[in-house]
Amino acid sequence: MTRRILSGVLGVVIAFVVGALIMLIEGFEPLATYGALAQFSLGGIGPLATTLKNSVPLVLTGLSAAIAFASGPVNLGQPGQLVFGALAATLGGLYISLPPMLEIPLLLLFAIAGGALWSGLAGLLKQAFDMSEFIVTLMLNMIADFFTAWAIAYPFMDRKAFSPMTPPIAQSGWMPDIGPLSSSVLLMLAAVAVMWFVFQRWRAGYEWRITGQNSLFARLGGCDVRGNFMAVMLVTGALAGLAGGLVVMGGPHRFIKGLGANYAWDGIMIAIMANNGLIETLIYGVFVAAIQTGALGMELITNVPSEIAQVLQAVLVLVIVATREYAVVVFDRLAARHQAKERTT
Amino acid sequence: MNIVIGLITGMIAGATPILLAALGGTLTFYAGIFNIAMEGMMLMAAFAAVLGSFLFHSWVVGVLFAIAGAMILALIFIFFSVTLDTDEFVTGIALNLFAVGSTTYLLRQIFKVKGVFTSKLIDSIPNIHIPLIEEIPLLGPVVSGRNLIVYLAVIATIFCYYLVFKTRFGLRLRAAGYNPNSLDSSGVRTSQMRIYSLLLCAVFCGLAGAFLSLGYVTLFAENMTAGRGWISLAAIILVDGHPYGIALISLLFGFFDGLGLFLQNYGVSSQFTSMVPYIATLVALYVYARRNRERERSTL
């Protein structure tokens, strides 16, 4: 356990050093840049609240990817499921207007259903025709992207806007703020807690975990492997859809062009960094959100472009994973060498 | 008549990058690497091609830059996946992200633009006119006058086939995928074969990327590979890596790509026509899965 935390921290440190080297080559001041990054993401209640709010879609898509990968299905469809969830919530908010107590849960349900619909389609293709969900979800991402682009450019376009987007949703469907904090954040935390409980305590969660580790063993042990596959696809699609709904309801309150592109692979990346652990996903999700949030502010006071955050993220994934896997090898080798030395002397 | 030639032109333009990337990918596929970094390699190459061509006003330098760009990703892949033994899937995904991030960043840093960069100073890869064949009616305009990279892709297909199935290198390459232990105990290092295959893959993806940004257009757009690397991965899986099969599948995708553009002229909105290649991939996967299932039933 301590070794796990240690190698995680070590990975982050190495990644930041690599990032600093890149900045030096580019002629930027690494310390000032990192300082600005931290200041605009963690320095004070305002930045902190923004970071947490920005972490909502990252953590939820990360959770989706982590649960999928840990349970077997290679669901890489979070980007598509997110935009479908967002579109479903938007459409609900455009045509239905109820008091907030009803409107918000209803739109969230729409978002969940939208995401689950899109992942369910991939799950169905796998179950009925044995089509690998790995490629299918990737293709469905592209199709979802074009479909939503069409939807906001033609049937549901806001005629007053200059670029493709829908009109705003009913105000009763906006996620309220609690003080400086968006209520989306609380919802996100609740989702993590619920999914943790399902994963660690439910019988289905037990079967998901074992199936992810060794599906033949699970099948021979009497687990409902087919049913679990579909369940995992639906649940993970729902989580990504929920992320999309919250992006719309908590942010621009409408579906604007390129809404999904910002989160395209972030969830998958976070799940990988977290080694598919649910709590770790929460931590790394907030961490990545801090980098992204800080990068925007950093651009204002240093002349480092915010896009460097994307480079830094990719470096983070590689270094964290490599450190984690390689640290185990190194520790084991050291232990072995030590013991070998003892035997000969 | 013009419609047919137009469709064929669209098909060839669409097929070429997928074919090249898939040929590169298939070498790693035979070597037993789960390589999903073609997308990133192509994107990096497309950017480097524009950079090289812009700086030196020469498409040759552009192509060399493209190969170098893809090579950088291949070297990172080798360092992490072969040397440090990091998971190949994770490495691939991280490299794709790295390609998107760094090209976006460099686009802004070097060219001071967001989204798209184009300039009159970028030299494009020339079309090649074949003297005699050009005169032949029907065949002439189809075969001649294509982009240089198109002809390279044809040569590359035959080269790959020969390399994989007729040479010592190919025998060892496939052995690395079929049974690495056997290859190792035969005195050839599997990791060495994997490194070679990744470097070759980078060359092919470099050409594919150069074609995207210096072939029919002379521009770089953020994320301009648009999933072509994934489609090329699907193409490899669909034909179990056979180079000629890949050529066929790539032409099929190219056809649907061209068809999409063609339909746009008839008032179908561009969003739907852009979906066509991805839907075609899904259909191809369906056919593949069905065939597989039948084959399984007959041998089990």
Added chain:
Amino acid sequence: MEDFISLEHIVKVYPPSLLAVDNVSVGFRKGEIHSIVGENGAGKSTLMKLLYGLIPFDSGTVKMNGAPVRFHKPGDAIAMGIGMVHQEIELIPQYTVWENVVLGAEPVRGLGGTLDTTGAIELVRRKIDEFQFNLDPSAQVERISVAARQKVEILKLLYRNVSVLILDEPTAVLTPQEIPQLFAELKRLREAGTTILFISHRLDEVLELSDRITVMRKGKKIATVAASDTDKGALAQMMVGRQVIFTSKRTPHRRGDCVFEAKGLCVARRDGLKLLDDVSFSVHAGEIVGIAGVEGNGQFELVNSIMGLRTPSSGSIKVNGREICGLPILERRRLISFVPQDRARMGASLAASILDNAIMTHHRLEPSFSAWRGLVLDYRHARAFTDELVRRFSVQASSRQSLFRSLSGGNQQKLILGREFLLSTPFFLMDQPTRGLDVGSSEYVHGEILSMREADRAVLLISADLEELFLIADRILVMHRGQIVADLTTERTTIQEVGRYMLEGKRTA
């Protein structure tokens, strides 16, 4: 006589802490057949892999003709004339015989390393003739027999002109009748000057074949003796560290009603080849029925048909009178306990905790494991259950949360055995339950199987180890090409008779 190859003070620790070879020094002479014997896990294979350069060792020296050498990869060893045939045959099934033989040392012609196919086939054919191996160089390896594959492995090394041949348990995959042929070939090679290092744990074979024998136990070298100066009992004692009894522990037990019954079971490929051909037999309560046979003669299909991984093309399987063909796996598990041959693939999840592995199947079948109407697992009960299992079957584990992977092979098998034993099922299917276990663990497993018989459960035991079957089975069925070709009562048959059925099927009857 001078040692041709000597290993001095070799130590190997598998990371993090498995001491596989513990300060071993041993010498091999030119032109001798030198056997290395020891139990599973004694370190004999590891020692040879270190010599071959396949895995690095931590300290010690290897000398050839008195000069220190260091092999970093098998290629280095081959260049010095040392070749090794592995226990799991490492060939490429998709390649032909000649492609496998020349891989890594291919004849080429022209530019760019084009393979010289005709030249290569000719070279391989000449080698085959030279050593009288009776192989077709153009045959695809996946289509030839296991014994032929082994010859291909040896040929591959001879093609590289090795003078030292290491063979890791080569007889494990052969039938009793194929073994003398291999031995004749090996002795012919010795006459031609080849040094042969022969790894085995079958003492009869070792005594027959070798000039000298080195015994290993728990990573240490116990002794090197001349084959003419020792006998089976002495070797066994050195190997195990105590006296071993080669007699059955079975006591008479009354057999009860019929529990398991297969009738006319067929599994056919689409091309018509029958992998299971009209298989009928029954197992009664309080009876252990063994299935003998060379691997790949239908045992795999039989197991998969019983467990529901494969649908038979015709026939029926009944347990306690209930037809189970067509039932979902969970329903079958109410009637069948199952110990698979491949622990890591079918019997457990290596990455899960001991607890997670212990409660599999129980979590569905026993109401005491569920809360909230089956939605939630009762982990308090699961912990108590796991502790009880670990205690009763004496599994050595640091905690119930430690990973299954961290257990030794014997303890892994105890946990699986215990889990399946505690299911209240009438029928027990065991597929090679002692494969890869040391003598102590095997004895434990045999004891548990016999106690199931005492508890009047019906046991079907599939095993490639004839000694094991003769030790504990009441009846022995022999499978050959998908058919049951013999149904023999253990007391009234011999290893030789069973071996004949295994190799030749019904013709001998």
